[in-house]
Amino acid sequence: MSRLLVCPPDYFAVEYEINPWMRRANIVDHERATTQWHRLMEVLEQKMGATLERMRPVPGLPDLVFTANAGVVVGRKAVVSRFRYPERQREEAHFEQWFRAAGYEIVTFDQEFFFEGAGDLLGFPEYWFGGYRQRSEARAFSLLSEYFSREILPLELVDGRFYHLDTCLCPLSGGELLYYPPAFDSYGQQAILERVNEDRRLTVPEEEALKFACNAVCVGTRVALPEDCPATMHRLQERGYQVHPVPLDEFMKSGGSAKCLTLALD
Amino acid sequence: MTTVQETIVLRGHIIDSLILAKVLDLILTMGGAFDLDQVEIGRTREDQSYARIVVRAPTVATLTHILRAIQPHGAVVERDTDCVLQPAPADGVFPEAFYSTTHLPTDVRLNGAWIDVEGVEMDLGIKVDSRRLTAKTVPMADVREGDLIVTGQAGVRVMPLQRPRERDVFAFMESKVSAERPHGHVIADIARRMRALRDEHRAGGARAKVLLAGGPAIIHAGGRDALTWLIEEGFIQVLFCGNALAAHDMEADLYGTSLGYALNAGRAVPHGHAHHLRTINRIRAIGSIRAAVETGVIKSGIMAACIRTGAELVMAGTIRDDGPLPGVITDSMRAQAAMRAAIPGVGLALLVASTLHAVATGNLLPASVPTVCVDINASVPTKLADRGSFQAVGLVMDAASFLGELSRNLGRSV
Numbered sequence: 001m002s003r004l005l006v007c008p009p010d011y012f013a014v015e016y017e018i019n020p021w022m023r024r025a026n027i028v029d030h031e032r033a034t035t036q037w038h039r040l041m042e043v044l045e046q047k048m049g050a051t052l053e054r055m056r057p058v059p060g061l062p063d064l065v066f067t068a069n070a071g072v073v074v075g076r077k078a079v080v081s082r083f084r085y086p087e088r089q090r091e092e093a094h095f096e097q098w099f100r101a102a103g104y105e106i107v108t109f110d111q112e113f114f115f116e117g118a119g120d121l122l123g124f125p126e127y128w129f130g131g132y133r134q135r136s137e138a139r140a141f142s143l144l145s146e147y148f149s150r151e152i153l154p155l156e157l158v159d160g161r162f163y164h165l166d167t168c169l170c171p172l173s174g175g176e177l178l179y180y181p182p183a184f185d186s187y188g189q190q191a192i193l194e195r196v197n198e199d200r201r202l203t204v205p206e207e208e209a210l211k212f213a214c215n216a217v218c219v220g221t222r223v224a225l226p227e228d229c230p231a232t233m234h235r236l237q238e239r240g241y242q243v244h245p246v247p248l249d250e251f252m253k254s255g256g257s258a259k260c261l262t263l264a265l266d
Numbered sequence: 267m268t269t270v271q272e273t274i275v276l277r278g279h280i281i282d283s284l285i286l287a288k289v290l291d292l293i294l295t296m297g298g299a300f301d302l303d304q305v306e307i308g309r310t311r312e313d314q315s316y317a318r319i320v321v322r323a324p325t326v327a328t329l330t331h332i333l334r335a336i337q338p339h340g341a342v343v344e345r346d347t348d349c350v351l352q353p354a355p356a357d358g359v360f361p362e363a364f365y366s367t368t369h370l371p372t373d374v375r376l377n378g379a380w381i382d383v384e385g386v387e388m389d390l391g392i393k394v395d396s397r398r399l400t401a402k403t404v405p406m407a408d409v410r411e412g413d414l415i416v417t418g419q420a421g422v423r424v425m426p427l428q429r430p431r432e433r434d435v436f437a438f439m440e441s442k443v444s445a446e447r448p449h450g451h452v453i454a455d456i457a458r459r460m461r462a463l464r465d466e467h468r469a470g471g472a473r474a475k476v477l478l479a480g481g482p483a484i485i486h487a488g489g490r491d492a493l494t495w496l497i498e499e500g501f502i503q504v505l506f507c508g509n510a511l512a513a514h515d516m517e518a519d520l521y522g523t524s525l526g527y528a529l530n531a532g533r534a535v536p537h538g539h540a541h542h543l544r545t546i547n548r549i550r551a552i553g554s555i556r557a558a559v560e561t562g563v564i565k566s567g568i569m570a571a572c573i574r575t576g577a578e579l580v581m582a583g584t585i586r587d588d589g590p591l592p593g594v595i596t597d598s599m600r601a602q603a604a605m606r607a608a609i610p611g612v613g614l615a616l617l618v619a620s621t622l623h624a625v626a627t628g629n630l631l632p633a634s635v636p637t638v639c640v641d642i643n644a645s646v647p648t649k650l651a652d653r654g655s656f657q658a659v660g661l662v663m664d665a666a667s668f669l670g671e672l673s674r675n676l677g678r679s680v
Contacts, residue, residue: 151279
């Protein structure tokens with residue numbers, strides 16, 4: 001059973017520009033955004049069998065909708081994000097409050113580094129990947145890996161359009177890795193080649209990577225991903241996944257898609 | 267090339283992620299160099315790895331540039347602090363937490379600046395003159411109450427040894443000592459070094475002296491003539507030995523025997539057992555080895571060669587000594603100090619056929635001095651090689667064969 005934290009897009013908008021996708025001039029169609037969000041929730045709940053925990057949206061925090069960046073949850077412990085940009089730092093208190101109210105133990109460290117939650121930390125049960133350079137800092141992963149006794153391979157993100165790890169890499173439940181290699185530097189690409197067998201590496205073409213094909217939510221053998229990514233869908237289907245394309249282009253105005261709108265709780 | 271340096275630490279899953287490789291590549295491609303000071307690889311997948319890296323660069327600007335480039339990958343500049351000084355509580359006693367030295371070049375940080383510690387030697391303390399901003403190694407026995415001594419590890423850095431530029435036997439040492447290894451090329455390399463050092467020494471070179479520390483087996487085994495020749499030809503400038511080597515060398519000159527055995531006949535001569543005592547007695551009567559040589563009583567041999575060439579001679583006594591000869595230092599701490607005083611300027615050390623003097627000398631030498639240990643017993647070179655210097659060569663062979671072949675390599679015709 002998958003539980004996901006989500007936040008309705010009541011106040012979602014592009015009010016500042018902190019990644020190459022955001023343009024304040026590119027006005028969000030609020031009604032359309034709301035419809036797209038509800039459509040995604042319906043797929044997650046009804047088609048994919050996920051349980052949704054909805055947190056209350058807060059006026060003035062347009063990106064609270066991207067709960068992937070709330071933090072990371074491991075068992076009953078939660079590490080709350082420390083955002084790089086002041087625009088999103090105001091979200092931290094609300095995420096922390098939600099975790100506390102839901103009964104999670106909040107993990108804090110003596111040293112603080114920028115760390116943007118499950119947006120930059122995701123992986124397989126045996127090991128995780130950590131995306132750094134754009135938002136999270138490499139040193140955060142050393143602390144997290146020590147605390148959770150888990151291997152974390154830091155990968156440098158070199159393309160500003162793929163500013164979080166979950167915009168260009170998605171581990172799947174069957175052990176496959178959906179990813180877009182040019183988002184990583186050559187060392188990161190090599191590290192992936194050495195770690196993940198060839199038959200488990202599913203690379204995404206540039207055109208679909210730019211539609212955030214990798215920003216997918218995988219629950220068991222079902223995958224929700226942004227629509228209009230036929231090559232990615234085909235590769236997933238070949239692997240036996242049931243694919244659920246969802247229109248999410250309103251959220252792409254902020255540089256986010258399906259995965260950014262959810263946080264895996266346990 | 268003068269360099270500036272900074273120590274950085276990298277922690278995490280830095281091996282499989284190729285983060286360590288990336289950081290090292292960055293340092294090199296940006297014009298720097300590095301020494302991997304310490305690398306600990308995690309034993310399980312979950313264990314993190316750790317690397318402590320000394321980054322060097324030709325200029326401060328390049329170093330700053332490199333540090334800026336590697337920090338985003340998790341590299342942390344080790345925060346420098348001044349060394350912690352404590353006064354010695356009494357004469358001959360270090361403060362409890364004193365820093366114990368290695369045989370590698372060492373710096374300490376005083377008032378924000380790194381300064382060289384004078385006198386690289388292992389197992390000593392570091393005494394700081396905080397007004398003159400100098401630091402030097404100090405033996406335990408020499409410390410005086412109130413001397414400022416470095417304590418703990420903070421503000422102390424040890425420079426790893428640079429691999430020697432010469433591509434000879436010293437550059438490729440593993441710390442292995444084997445009796446089966448062919449000796450010829452090793453001795454040829456030592457001879458090459460000695461010839462170069464003699465030229466350097468004659469030209470006034472600062473670190474061009476060759477030291478030989480030897481035992482009396484050199485005489486018994488028949489290496490006396492070869493060693494005499496090496497000293498006379500100016501290949502050896504410092505000799506460390508004990509009472510026995512000097513006594514048997516002069517016994518050979520006076521009686522033609524070594525411990526009573528005729529050196530050229532190979533048999534005991536009547537009353538020969540007393541020859542070395544009679545020799546010692548004679549020299550004691552004359553007053554000094556120098557006087558014995560200068561008055562013509564001692565005409566040839568190792569001692570005579572030392573006196574004639576002005577080679578520095580340090581004789582350290584032991585409990586079993588007969589006599590001893592005048593000039594033998596019987597207070598072992600004084601002997602150690604005299605040996606220590608003769609070390610600066612040594613560019614090569616030959617430790618031949620003496621466990622006692624080889625180990626004592628080995629302990630006094632900085633790791634940067636190439637060292638050759640020759641002994642018929644493999645345990646002595648092994649002990650020396652275990653000091654952790656890759657410039658120590660061990661040869662398991664007879665002293666006379668070694669000195670004979672070395673002198674032949676240097677042009678002695680027999």
